[in-house]
Amino acid sequence: MNQAFNPTDLSGKKILITGAAGGIGAASARLCSAHGAEVALVDISGEDAIRAAVGDLSGPASFHACDTSKRDEVIELARSTGPVYGLVDCAAICPPDDWMDDSWDAALDRTIEVNIKGPANLTRAYFPMMAEQGEGRIILFGSVAGWMGGLRSGPHYAFTKGGIHAFTRWLAQRGASSNVLVNAIAPGPIDTPMISGRGYEAEAYPLKRLAAPEEVGAFVLLLCAPGGAFASGAIFDVNGATHLR
Ligand SMILES: NC(=O)c1ccc[n+]([C@@H]2O[C@H](COP(=O)([O-])OP(=O)(O)OC[C@H]3O[C@@H](n4cnc5c(N)ncnc54)[C@H](O)[C@@H]3O)[C@@H](O)[C@H]2O)c1
Structure with missing residues (x-):
C-alpha cells in the first residue's frame, strides 16, 4: 500500500448529498467538505x-431545491449538476401515522x-454517468427498521427501508x-x-444515548473516500447495539 494513502481524502471529488x-x-456535507470535496x-x-x-463549509458548494420523489425534478437536477x-x-420521511387509520x-x-x-x-439519473466515467460511489440510507421493524417507526417506514437494503444489493451487483x-x-x-420529540429515550438504548449525526456522517465520508474502495454491496449498521444481526 502506498505510504501516502489517505483513507478520507476527497480532494477533487464532487459529492452530491440529498436531505x-x-x-x-x-x-x-460538513465532513465531506472538510476533507476536500466539492459538495x-x-x-x-x-x-x-x-x-x-x-x-459554514470549507470548500465549494452548490445548493439545489429538489423533490427527489419527482422524476422530472431529479432529471433536471442531474442536468444542472452534471x-x-x-x-x-439521505432524503427520507418517517411519518407517525397509525396504519389502522383511514388516512394511513x-x-x-x-x-x-x-x-x-x-x-x-436519483440512481437512474446518476448511475449511468458513473458507469460511463468508470468510477463512482453510491451511499443509500436503510435503517435498523429495515432489519427488525424499527424502534418506534410505523410499518410504512419499515417497508421502505427493507426495500432499500434489497435495492442496495441489486445495484451493487450491477455497478461492480x-x-x-x-x-x-x-x-x-x-x-x-x-x-x-417522538419519544426516543436515550436511557432505553444500550449505549444510553442517541448518536450525533456526525457519527453517521463519518461512515458516509469513508464510503465516499479511498478508505471505502473495496466495500460494495454492504449495509453498515451504525445502531449502537440496538440490533445485532
Ligand atoms: N435519525 C434517525 O434516527 C434515523 C434512523 C434510521 C435511519 N435514518 C435515515 O437516515 C437518513 C437521514 O435521516 P435524518 O435523521 O438526517 O432525517 P432528517 O429528517 O433530519 O432529514 C431528512 C431531510 O430529507 C429532506 N427531504 C424529505 N423529503 C424529501 C424529498 N422528497 N426530496 C428531497 N428532500 C427531502 C427533508 O427536508 C430533510 O431535510 C434517512 O434516510 C433516514 O430514514 C435516520
Missing part, C-alpha cells in the same frame, strides 16, 4: 434551509414516493464491473429532526 437540510445530510447539496426545503443546517463522483441519498393510505403512498421512488429516481460501489448505512437512533 442536506436534515441532520445526517448536513453532517455528511452539491439538495433538499426539498431549498437553499436557505440547507445553508442554515450545514453552516456527473458526480459520489451520490449520498396517503401516508403509505407518500413514504413510498420519497423513500423508494426518490432513491430510484464499472467500478461503481454501492453501499447503504442502516442507522439506529440518531439525534436529528426526524426523531426529535
